[in-house]
Amino acid sequence: MSQPGKLSPYRWIIEILLLLLLTAQSLAWLAPAPILQEIRNGLKISLGDAGLIISIIALCIAIFSLLGAVVAERIGALRALVIGIWLLAIGQVASGYAPDFAALLACRVLEGIGYGLVIAPPGTLTMQWFGAGEWPYINMINFAFSYVGLTAVFRATPALFAAVGSWRMVLLWYGVGSTGVALLWTLFGREHRIETRVSAPGAVEAPAERGSALMEVAKMRNVLLIAAGLFGGMWVFQIYTAFLPEFFRTYRAMTLSQASLMTQVLPLAGLFAALGGGIGTGMSGLRKPFTWPIAFTNLVGCAGAIVLRDPMWIRLSLVLVGIGAAGSLAALTTLLMESPGMNPTRLGAAIGFVWASGYLGAFISPFLGGALAARIGLRTVMLGFLVFQFLPIVMFYLLPETGPGRARYEIAAASTNETP
Secondary structure (H helix, E strand, C coil): CCCHHHCCCCHHHHHHHHHHHHHHHHHHHHCCHHHHHHHHHHHCCCHHHHHHHHHHHHHHHHHHHHHHHHHHHHHCHHHHHHHHHHHHHHHHHHHCCCCCHHHHHHHHHHHHHHHHHCCCHHHHHHHHHCCHHHHHHHHHHHHHHHHHHHHHHHHHHHHHHHHHCCHHHHHHHHHHHHHHHHHHHHHHCCCCCCCCCCCCCCCCCCCHHHCCHHHHHCCCHHHHHHHHHHHHHHHHHHHHHHHHHHHHHHHCCCCHHHHHHHHCHHHHHHHHHHHHHHHHHHHHCCCHHHCHHHHHHHHHHHHHHHHCCCHHHHHHHHHHHHHHHHCCHHHHHHHHHHCCCCCHHHHHHHHHHHHHHHHHHHHHHHHHHHHHHHHHCHHHHHHHHHHHHHHHHHHHHCCCCCCCCHHHHHHHHHHHHHCC
């Protein structure tokens, strides 16, 4: 393990680039959500088709995050990331010129492929460039900036739409921003060549003859538990972030601006929750208290956002949703890094694997939910789908504690047992 004094100062340039990447990802993913009704009207499509516009990216991520982990293992994390961010940017720019639903869907597929390719590399780069003591805090900052992007989507999109007067121009301008991020990564991205730092004793880079890192991590218990939990959590998160503006406009008679401002409470709360969760897990040296209890908070908040009618209580519910969606992300990623036998290459594969599972749930949810909503109503679907939130609650409860704070509690428990 490299000591902090030996860490390169260039790691902060890499971190800035990672923050820009994560913000661009969020903008690309949910840019259509606040203006979904305008897209539906312009393309004459159903709510199910509109849900597919958002969820198709999740399907591509589910497929290509696994491929991205394999590609990163073969050609390096940086090259895989640069290829991915350029594909995302090109797809987003092209979506601004899509003449019909099929063309827009094709552009979203290209964005999703790019998005999938850049899922695994950030974790590998973080583990390469930063020391183990910095991991909880870097993970915290990275996930917080994902929610910066989500907040920006719901805050800026209505104003941008009002300024440019076209949903196509909104998507185009977001694509221009993604292109800028892709250019910065091309010019300033670097990969740390010394990969001797590992998170567990005895963990070394796997030689090629030992097989794919993806196959190795797919057998790890922690990876499988987190993958199952993220499948359920992302199922719920995606349908709520995709359809909450539509729900508020249809069931609560809000305008486009009001619905977007209400929905932005969720990612804004998620921003602070990601920070709080990262600080908490870093200072306490514990991971598990920031996992399954946080997932339970999400369940309560989602139910409240749909059932309650008073705007103040809806906002409070969305705060709980934001906490539940983001508060555990730093702890889960750090727990992966600290799992036995983990190293930078395996970590990239593990992140690709768990998020492939998560985004598979995120694909099915809005697509299936939009189709069901046409028959039984959007409110019924959003409440019924909350059953999937029990997956992260149970799976994360079964995770072991991996943080350095674990030893203090084991010693305290042993002392208590020995007291006559």
